[in-house]
Amino acid sequence: MSKRRGRRKATSDRPLSAGGHVEVETWDGTDWQVRRVSGSAATKPYRCPGCDHVIPMATPHVVVWPSEPSLFAGSGLEERRHWHSGCWRARGRRPGR
Numbered sequence: 001m002s003k004r005r006g007r008r009k010a011t012s013d014r015p016l017s018a019g020g021h022v023e024v025e026t027w028d029g030t031d032w033q034v035r036r037v038s039g040s041a042a043t044k045p046y047r048c049p050g051c052d053h054v055i056p057m058a059t060p061h062v063v064v065w066p067s068e069p070s071l072f073a074g075s076g077l078e079e080r081r082h083w084h085s086g087c088w089r090a091r092g093r094r095p096g097r
Helices: 085-089
Strands: 022-027 030-037 061-066 081-083
16 A cells, blocks of 8 residues: 655645735735735635635635734634635725625
């Protein structure tokens, strides 16, 4: 029986800042960490909280999480969300969901 080698950890196990440059943006009085994801790095589909549509694999988008994780979220991984880039830019013009 052979063992699998070289398996990568699941995305949710990666540190929040792994994989690229992180910018800080302020929205609704909260600082948010924003990381741009290239299409080649987008290996799974996600549901955008801005429009509630699926972000297909291989689609450039942003990953966003609060700079200060809530007391109940632990490391902040639970608060990380994948947004369409346009939805993130238009977040202030959209009604709350």
